[in-house]
Amino acid sequence: MLRSGILKRLLSFLRRWLDRPPAATSPSAETEARRLPTMPTGAPAAQVSALPSPRPIKRQERTLVVGIDFGTSTTKVIWQDLSDNHFEVIQWRPSNDGLSSFLLPSTILLRGGSMHFGLSEADADGDDLWLHSIKLCVLCRRKPSICRCGNTVARHGMIGLPGSEQPIPASSFACLFLAHVFQEVERRLLTQFPDDDLVLIWNVGCPMDHLDVGDLRSEWEKMTGAAIELRRRVPSKADMSLLADATRLVNAFVVAAPSERSYFVQPEGLAAVKAFLESPHAESKTYAIVDVGAGTTEVSFFFNGKAMAEPGQPFRPCYLADSTDAVGGVKIDQELAQAWCCRVEEAKRRKEKELESSSIPMVPSIQDICLQYQRTCGEIVKENKLTSPHDKRFDLFVIGGGGRLRPLQSALQYQQMPGGFVRECLQQLKPPRSLKHGAQLQAHYDFLAIACGLASSLDWDYYPPKDVHPMPAPRMMPKPDVEELYPK
Ligand SMILES: Nc1ncnc2c1ncn2[C@@H]1O[C@H](COP(=O)(O)OP(=O)(O)OP(=O)(O)O)[C@@H](O)[C@H]1O
Numbered sequence: 001m002l003r004s005g006i007l008k009r010l011l012s013f014l015r016r017w018l019d020r021p022p023a024a025t026s027p028s029a030e031t032e033a034r035r036l037p038t039m040p041t042g043a044p045a046a047q048v049s050a051l052p053s054p055r056p057i058k059r060q061e062r063t064l065v066v067g068i069d070f071g072t073s074t075t076k077v078i079w080q081d082l083s084d085n086h087f088e089v090i091q092w093r094p095s096n097d098g099l100s101s102f103l104l105p106s107t108i109l110l111r112g113g114s115m116h117f118g119l120s121e122a123d124a125d126g127d128d129l130w131l132h133s134i135k136l137c138v139l140c141r142r143k144p145s146i147c148r149c150g151n152t153v154a155r156h157g158m159i160g161l162p163g164s165e166q167p168i169p170a171s172s173f174a175c176l177f178l179a180h181v182f183q184e185v186e187r188r189l190l191t192q193f194p195d196d197d198l199v200l201i202w203n204v205g206c207p208m209d210h211l212d213v214g215d216l217r218s219e220w221e222k223m224t225g226a227a228i229e230l231r232r233r234v235p236s237k238a239d240m241s242l243l244a245d246a247t248r249l250v251n252a253f254v255v256a257a258p259s260e261r262s263y264f265v266q267p268e269g270l271a272a273v274k275a276f277l278e279s280p281h282a283e284s285k286t287y288a289i290v291d292v293g294a295g296t297t298e299v300s301f302f303f304n305g306k307a308m309a310e311p312g313q314p315f316r317p318c319y320l321a322d323s324t325d326a327v328g329g330v331k332i333d334q335e336l337a338q339a340w341c342c343r344v345e346e347a348k349r350r351k352e353k354e355l356e357s358s359s360i361p362m363v364p365s366i367q368d369i370c371l372q373y374q375r376t377c378g379e380i381v382k383e384n385k386l387t388s389p390h391d392k393r394f395d396l397f398v399i400g401g402g403g404r405l406r407p408l409q410s411a412l413q414y415q416q417m418p419g420g421f422v423r424e425c426l427q428q429l430k431p432p433r434s435l436k437h438g439a440q441l442q443a444h445y446d447f448l449a450i451a452c453g454l455a456s457s458l459d460w461d462y463y464p465p466k467d468v469h470p471m472p473a474p475r476m477m478p479k480p481d482v483e484e485l486y487p488k
Pocket residue numbers: 070071072073074075099135292293294295296297328329330348352355399400401402403404447
């Protein structure tokens with residue numbers, strides 16, 4: 001009796017459920033929660049509201065990994081769509097030709113109580129105050145010896161604005177610059193995919209090595225996390241009052257556990273290796289990548305084969321050694337200006353025009369970069385991480401705009417390496433096959449590779465440098481007795 005009553009109620013519920021009106025087409029509460037929040041007020045409305053459609057469109061979740069290469073001189077952004085794994089480059093200025101259309105100057109211009117982000121020299125006016133190389137200023141707060149951003153108002157990572165008594169940390173400016181980049185990228189992606197619920201994962205590069213010797217990661221994460229929170233409030237022209245908010249937020253920012261956030265900070269050297277892994281180069285051998293930027297140089301050595309970190313452990317590729325030094329195009333420009341007796345801006349212009357020329361003098365920074373390359377290889381030798389002469393033959397990639405300088409390339413190419421390491425080929429890094437317009441972008445890929453590596457979703461299961469232990473000394477075979485081999 002009791003059972004038939006329950007059955008009847010169940011049947012009537014089922015009938016009512018089947019007769020219910022069709023489901024609403026709006027996303028479920030769960031999807032809504034994961035959806036990107038709507039645009040900031042003032043943003044063009046068409047970018048948020050989907051185009052009117054005769055039929056309700058079924059919204060789909062689309063996950064994009066966004067690689068942000070926040071460079072000392074320019075910022076490059078590439079994203080990857082995880083639904084088909086294709087990559088696309090953000091074109092900041094489609095009206096510009098070639099490379100410059102993909103480069104957003106990492107500049108902040110202070111004009112009439114406002115901050116303008118990403119402007120270039122062409123937009124300069126007499127009374128402007130420029131902040132160039134703000135990334136270097138963030139770095140030099142911890143290491144004042146590298147202070148050479150060329151900003152008249154910056155010193156040791158603090159910016160003293162005219163008329164203001166309290167200096168402002170460079171990280172507050174960098175945070176707002178990043179927030180502006182996040183806003184612009186998000187706006188463009190929402191425009192490109194108006195019918196989808198976007199899930200964005202942000203990967204920001206940081207000039208740190210594997211051991212994070214400079215203890216940068218936590219600072220970079222706070223700056224990036226605060227920028228994610230502020231991104232709705234930082235258009236290309238923003239009010240200076242935002243600086244106080246950024247300073248407060250960066251100082252008090254608590255970085256959530258990786259599983260609970262959508263932004264990550266990755267070493268630029270590792271991003272370079274990931275760019276290699278995304279490329280069609282697949283040989284199982286040893287490689288070196290030297291990324292010479294405007295402010296820093298990253299050197300990475302890795303063995304792209306199967307190796308054991310220690311006897312008995314699984315076979316995996318090995319990241320053999322890496323380093324990051326505060327030397328790059330900015331310092332080279334300053335040294336060239338001295339050699340040519342001209343202003344730094346003039347030296348930079350001349351250098352970029354005569355990149356291929358052998359008339360560019362061998363300034364100390366070129367030698368410093370070669371020494372860094374040699375020293376990083378020396379770490380592998382010192383720790384005896386590779387012993388086979390075959391594995392010590394490696395191919396070299398030189399990337400980054402600073403690496404375009406021909407005298408630097410030649411110096412790296414012919415640099416004597418320690419411990420029997422021999423460079424075989426100087427190769428050009430190729431973009432992934434799934435990069436949109438990859439063939440046209442090949443010529444600029446030295447600038448874009450880090451952003452591409454940051455947008456990579458590859459889970460490279462490798463041994464980091466600290467886990468690659470010394471190889472056991474080869475077992476010495478006793479010398480055969482000639483008389484035994486050839487008895488008389
Ligand atoms: N055609 C070019 N356009 C822009 N920069 C160029 C060009 N050719 C050479 N360079 C030099 O490249 C350097 C910038 O390279 P890149 O964009 O790789 O650095 P970054 O990523 O901004 O800096 P970093 O990685 O050190 O933070 C500058 O020193 C610049 O003078």
